Amino acid sequence: MPDDQLSLTFAALADPTRRAILARLADGEATVNELAEPFDMSLQAVSKHLKVLERAGLISRGRDAQWRPCRLETAPLDGASEWIARYRGNWTDRFDRLDREIKQIQQEGRP
Amino acid sequence: MPDDQLSLTFAALADPTRRAILARLADGEATVNELAEPFDMSLQAVSKHLKVLERAGLISRGRDAQWRPCRLETAPLDGASEWIARYRGNWTDRFDRLDREIKQIQQEGRP
């Protein structure tokens, strides 16, 4: 619905089929047929999912003869990740943990 | 839409109004009226958004007389964050960066 980047990204991720497609693409490029193979739905349906992902900037497509290989594009995930991190808390907890680890490293470095 | 937890979470986050509501709740509890105030839409519409957020587990609601204060619940964000992190890469880049920082700390600790 709303077409701001963050909304597009989250909406694209809100479908298990699309998440599975992205997961598959994390292992490397793939054609539409290859991507569609695991799913119990028509090729056209998968093609539509790819369009959604493309509109969200989560994949890009090349052209190799009659194939249109899809590649994962992770840039939009940065914004999504940042948004979530802002509200996920608890930052202090994590800084505390990092603090302890750093102190331990310093101890080990100076015995 | 599919009702697995991850899909519910991402779908809930895919709307700017709902994200704004969550942002507001990060500053503390609020009633439905308070949450609705900034938006140019009916109270009922906001109430529906809250229901979506509640179903996704992103808010919980107490009861104080006729008020139903909403509280931010960040637990579902963990799963979402984890999913994104898995594909966001580049882990190696970040480990490299952390490596450099650790080495620097070790240098400073032992001159």
Place this chain on the structure above:
DNA sequence: CGGTTAATTAACTTGTGGGTTGAATATAGA
């Protein structure tokens, strides 16, 4: 009790998401 405030439920409209099937397009290869 009656009135006011807070919030939800109900019924409805409209738009769109996710799926289908069938036709169209583009390219490789015989």
Place this chain on the structure above:
DNA sequence: TCTATATTCAACCCACAAGTTAATTAACCG
């Protein structure tokens, strides 16, 4: 050029999301 393969486009269906207004429930207060 003709055919097979890969992919998209178009038209359609159904369910639901997001909004509306109107009615209902729940609790406080005079």
